Amino acid sequence: MRFNGARILLECIREQGVDTIFGYPGGAVINIYDELYKQRNVLRHIRTSHEQGAVYAADGYARATGKVGVCLATSGPGATNLVTGIATAFMDSIPIVAITGNVPLSLLGKDSFQEVDIMGITMPITKHNFIVKDISNLADTVRSAFEIAKSGRPGPVLINIPKDITAHITEYKRITHKDRKVKDIPISPDSIAQAADLINMSKRPFIYAGGGVGCSGAADELVEFAEMLDAPTGCSLMGLGCFPGTHRLFTGMIGMHGTMASNLTATNCDLLIAVGARFSDRVVSNVKRFAPNAKIVQIDIDPTEISKNIEIDCHIMGDVKKVLSQLNSHVKRVIREEWVDQVIGWKQQYPLKYKRDGGLKPQYIMEKIYELTKGEAIITTEVGQNQIWAAQYYKYTRPRTYISSGGLGTMGYGLGASIGAQVGMPHKRVINIAGDGSFLMNCNELATVVENNLPIIVVVLNNHALGMVYQWQDMFYGSRYSCTQLNSPVNFVKLADAFCAVGLTITKEEEVESVLSRALELDGPVVINCEISRDEKVFPMVPPGEPIANTILGE
Amino acid sequence: MNHYVLSLIVNNEINVISRVSGLLARRGYHVSCLSMREAEDPSLSRMTFVLEGDEHTLDQAKKQLCKLVDVIAVVEMKIQTSIRRELALVKVKAGPTDRVFIGETAKFFRAKIVDVAEETLIVEITGDDGKISAFINLMKPYGIVEVVRTGLAALERGNQGSSCYKEVYEKVQ
Ligand SMILES: Cc1ncc(C[n+]2csc(CCOP(=O)(O)OP(=O)(O)O)c2C)c(N)n1
Numbered sequence: 001m002r003f004n005g006a007r008i009l010l011e012c013i014r015e016q017g018v019d020t021i022f023g024y025p026g027g028a029v030i031n032i033y034d035e036l037y038k039q040r041n042v043l044r045h046i047r048t049s050h051e052q053g054a055v056y057a058a059d060g061y062a063r064a065t066g067k068v069g070v071c072l073a074t075s076g077p078g079a080t081n082l083v084t085g086i087a088t089a090f091m092d093s094i095p096i097v098a099i100t101g102n103v104p105l106s107l108l109g110k111d112s113f114q115e116v117d118i119m120g121i122t123m124p125i126t127k128h129n130f131i132v133k134d135i136s137n138l139a140d141t142v143r144s145a146f147e148i149a150k151s152g153r154p155g156p157v158l159i160n161i162p163k164d165i166t167a168h169i170t171e172y173k174r175i176t177h178k179d180r181k182v183k184d185i186p187i188s189p190d191s192i193a194q195a196a197d198l199i200n201m202s203k204r205p206f207i208y209a210g211g212g213v214g215c216s217g218a219a220d221e222l223v224e225f226a227e228m229l230d231a232p233t234g235c236s237l238m239g240l241g242c243f244p245g246t247h248r249l250f251t252g253m254i255g256m257h258g259t260m261a262s263n264l265t266a267t268n269c270d271l272l273i274a275v276g277a278r279f280s281d282r283v284v285s286n287v288k289r290f291a292p293n294a295k296i297v298q299i300d301i302d303p304t305e306i307s308k309n310i311e312i313d314c315h316i317m318g319d320v321k322k323v324l325s326q327l328n329s330h331v332k333r334v335i336r337e338e339w340v341d342q343v344i345g346w347k348q349q350y351p352l353k354y355k356r357d358g359g360l361k362p363q364y365i366m367e368k369i370y371e372l373t374k375g376e377a378i379i380t381t382e383v384g385q386n387q388i389w390a391a392q393y394y395k396y397t398r399p400r401t402y403i404s405s406g407g408l409g410t411m412g413y414g415l416g417a418s419i420g421a422q423v424g425m426p427h428k429r430v431i432n433i434a435g436d437g438s439f440l441m442n443c444n445e446l447a448t449v450v451e452n453n454l455p456i457i458v459v460v461l462n463n464h465a466l467g468m469v470y471q472w473q474d475m476f477y478g479s480r481y482s483c484t485q486l487n488s489p490v491n492f493v494k495l496a497d498a499f500c501a502v503g504l505t506i507t508k509e510e511e512v513e514s515v516l517s518r519a520l521e522l523d524g525p526v527v528i529n530c531e532i533s534r535d536e537k538v539f540p541m542v543p544p545g546e547p548i549a550n551t552i553l554g555e
Numbered sequence: 556m557n558h559y560v561l562s563l564i565v566n567n568e569i570n571v572i573s574r575v576s577g578l579l580a581r582r583g584y585h586v587s588c589l590s591m592r593e594a595e596d597p598s599l600s601r602m603t604f605v606l607e608g609d610e611h612t613l614d615q616a617k618k619q620l621c622k623l624v625d626v627i628a629v630v631e632m633k634i635q636t637s638i639r640r641e642l643a644l645v646k647v648k649a650g651p652t653d654r655v656f657i658g659e660t661a662k663f664f665r666a667k668i669v670d671v672a673e674e675t676l677i678v679e680i681t682g683d684d685g686k687i688s689a690f691i692n693l694m695k696p697y698g699i700v701e702v703v704r705t706g707l708a709a710l711e712r713g714n715q716g717s718s719c720y721k722e723v724y725e726k727v728q
Contacts, residue, residue, distance in 0.1 A: 119570060120573065123570070123573065123574060123577055124577060124578075124581055127624070128623075128624040128625075131570075148624060302622075303618045303621070304615065304618040304619050304622060306618075307611070307614070307615075308615060
């Protein structure tokens with residue numbers, strides 16, 4: 001059949017099983033929007049308030065569902081508005097395909113109206129990007145883009161399409177689930193044997209799990225692995241949910257805001273097994289003094305991660321799920337009473353705790369959210385203290401339930417991400433945990449939430465400050481609170497009201513349960529303004545540059 | 556600090572040079588020369604460059620380059636097993652008396668005089684970095700007007716052709 005470029009683009013997107021895309025119209029993509037209009041019954045398009053919201057939504061959709069997220073923007077400013085979101089997805093290895101329009105071929109390179117070199121701009125923040133200069137390449141380019149986005153270590157791919165390409169006509173042949181042979185990286189039997197030896201010899205192993213576990217769907221294999229070894233297991237921020245937060249062997253998050261138990265276990269172990277984790281500086285802190293007594297085994301699908309940040313003794317390259325199931329048949333089942341007792345001792349001695357001084361506590365709010373949702377919600381977060389409290393005081397038991405910008409730390413990410421997560425998982429409760437600063441960055445997306453009647457609850461932990469930075473100024477900069485107090489008397493309840501969402505307030509601990517319950521019953525868009533103290537701090541904390549054993553537990 | 560000669564086989568695609576040079580720059584790899592030209596198969600190009608650093612840098616750089624979709628193979632051209640050549644054009648001041656001496660020196664280096672003007676000569680010389688630098692040093696006393704060097708070209712010795720690079724690529728993967 002002969003179709004125009006716009007139609008071919010949408011057909012190829014549908015070939016991939018995608019049913020929803022997120023975007024924002026404009027001149028360079030008007031042909032695509034015309035086609036979307038015709039296909040509105042088979043391909044859902046969610047128009048956000050800002051392209052940034054669209055790319056965060058595509059990212060949240062991908063994180064929540066495991067499918068590729070798709071977003072669409074016009075040329076020039078539309079394209080540049082995607083940049084922070086693409087970088088966010090890149091840092092956290094999230095598969096998205098971003099499609100941007102561009103000026104017609106004949107105007108390229110002439111500083112034409114709304115022309116920008118989005119290829120050059122996004123080269124360092126995409127796995128790959130394409131410009132389609134010939135209609136006959138369009139279909140295969142779109143197919144390759146999806147394949148690249150989801151294969152190996154996933155990541156964002158951008159397709160830049162000049163306007164005239166969307167109008168040109170060519171032959172299109174539908175390819176149903178063309179399972180192009182994705183090269184399966186063989187796992188080296190030697191590396192499995194070598195790792196199994198190290199594991200079987202170890203007396204005090206520790207598993208450090210990262211986002212790779214979730215993206216390869218290896219959560220069950222990880223639990224089996226940890227139980228076989230009787231090995232305490234901690235997670236990076238990206239790894240939360242990949243190992244049940246309720247498990248006896250779970251030590252909590254590791255690193256800068258990790259638990260004392262995780263940080264002590266990593267420091268005292270004789271073997272550290274990194275599973276789909278990249279030894280980010282937020283985990284390792286002081287490279288020289290990280291896991292000083294341990295041999296290190298690293299399992300990862302990306303060869304560049306091996307020995308990138310820290311010297312590795314043994315590595316296994318491959319898909320985490322496959323590697324773990326092979327390892328599980330090579331390692332001996334053991335019981336390590338002494339080591340596990342010691343670790344459980346640390347868990348009991350240094351639990352996560354906060355002062356109950358009668359004020360409204362963000363940690364308490366998180367605990368109540370956990371209780372009331374029975375741990376079955378999807379929690380998205382903004383960035384700052386809110387993100388860390390959400391990581392610490394809610395027990396994640398399944399992957400894809402804690403959705404947060406880990407690598408880039410993108411404020412404003414959470415609300416867009418919650419839209420994508422809710423659209424992708426309509427039967428789940430989705431709750432966005434926000435700070436007032438982050439919420440103000442992209443609260444315009446409330447319009448999208450309401451327009452699509454998404455039952456998202458935004459919990460604003462309102463400390464009238466850029467809390468995380470304020471905390472650093474308090475602790476390390478002599479309380480010189482430069483530009484971090486948010487003194488504008490903005491009223492989030494009225495703001496919610498203006499967007500036609502429900503606005504609720506919590507000022508006291510006693511109100512937490514009833515207000516949260518009410519919000520959960522409402523089954524529509526809700527914003528809850530929680531008035532918390534500016535002086536509430538995130539603990540534990542490893543001061544910058546210190547070894548992680550020097551965790552500060554509180555003031 | 557070591558010098559490693561890396562040869563890349565890449566898709567002959569318009570953006571490939573910015574992808575490679577962008578990656579090298581943002582990851583802080585120091586590259587002292589880079590050259591590129593279409594390969595025997597016109598859908599491919601060959602890029603050759605010299606990377607400065609230690610073994611760890613080399614290892615990371617190879618793996619990072621392999622991750623680029625347009626990079627098909629990355630091969631290290633070891634000194635013992637490869638031929639490396641560079642071409643330089645040296646424009647040197649040459650009055651009537653100096654010409655003879657310059658011509659003699661050029662002969663020793665198997666270099667050619669390719670342009671003769673009233674006050675200068677252009678000498679074309681081919682060789683490895685050491686040879687070219689030595690020649691340029693010898694020309695300095697006469698007065699160098701301009702030098703242009705192409706950067707290295709390198710090929711592995713022996714029978715194997717570029718098909719072997721596919722295997723290398725798979726190994727690195
Ligand atoms: C887009 C962006 N700008 C700036 C920062 C730096 N930053 C990190 S945390 C933070 C404070 C966040 O404040 P808020 O959203 O109110 O959350 P809180 O820490 O108070 O929970 C800032 C400014 C960032 N991470 N992202």
